[in-house]
Amino acid sequence: MRSGLKIGLALCGSYCTYEKVIAAAERLSGECDLTAIMSETAASTDSRFGKAEDFIARLESITGKPVIKTITAAERVGPGKLFDVIVIAPCTGNTLAKLANAITDTSVTMAAKAHLRNGRPVVIAMSTNDALSGGAMNIAQLLNRKNFYFVPFGQDDPIGKPASLAANFDLIEETVDAALAGRQLQPILLR
Numbered sequence: 001m002r003s004g005l006k007i008g009l010a011l012c013g014s015y016c017t018y019e020k021v022i023a024a025a026e027r028l029s030g031e032c033d034l035t036a037i038m039s040e041t042a043a044s045t046d047s048r049f050g051k052a053e054d055f056i057a058r059l060e061s062i063t064g065k066p067v068i069k070t071i072t073a074a075e076r077v078g079p080g081k082l083f084d085v086i087v088i089a090p091c092t093g094n095t096l097a098k099l100a101n102a103i104t105d106t107s108v109t110m111a112a113k114a115h116l117r118n119g120r121p122v123v124i125a126m127s128t129n130d131a132l133s134g135g136a137m138n139i140a141q142l143l144n145r146k147n148f149y150f151v152p153f154g155q156d157d158p159i160g161k162p163a164s165l166a167a168n169f170d171l172i173e174e175t176v177d178a179a180l181a182g183r184q185l186q187p188i189l190l191r
């Protein structure tokens with residue numbers, strides 16, 4: 001069903017989720033034509049979770065293609081109709097805020113904007129500590145925006161980080177299938 005599907009997998013700077021996202025990339029690369037996109041921050045930040053150049057190398061090895069990591073490269077997504085669906089995983093609070101407010105100053109937001117002009121779906125797998133505080137209004141806006149779909153999410157640490165929400169990255173494929181059928185995978189709220 002996903003055979004030959006062209007997927008843009010866009011990674012933002014939530015580094016703690018990268019192993020889960022790379023596992024999803026490995027699963028998807030078996031059946032889809034996968035291209036990785038990284039925000040400029042993601043493509044240049046070394047953290048305790050790993051070095052940027054190592055993540056880039058792993059993604060390029062999985063996809064067999066260079067990572068798209070500039071606005072110039074991401075602009076091609078629109079006129080080239082490069083993808084059937086873009087999956088932003090992980091999506092930071094920062095990128096959620098930009099998408100909600102039509103700000104296009106990174107490779108990921110450029111790819112999304114270029115893709116949305118073709119009326120195609122964007123799937124968001126969020127991971128952010130401020131989702132139920134400063135980020136809540138941005139999420140609410142995107143929930144009501146055409147062609148945006150969410151990988152089901154829940155509170156990842158309700159006691160320690162009560163405003164934090166994280167997607168279940170194991171549900172990326174099911175969310176993509178539903179989004180391509182014009183449907184939000186339910187339940188969107190997880191316990």
Ligand SMILES: Cc1cc2nc3c(=O)[nH]c(=O)nc-3n(C[C@H](O)[C@H](O)[C@H](O)COP(=O)(O)O)c2cc1C
Pocket residue numbers: 011012013014015016039040041042045047048091092093094095106127128129
């Ligand atoms: C080690 C580390 C971990 C981070 N984890 C997250 C995170 O899980 N979620 C988030 O929204 N931002 C996180 N950030 C902050 C983002 O990387 C920062 O907001 C950045 O500007 C995001 O840019 P982007 O959205 O263009 O990728 C983290 C930053 C660092 C250095």
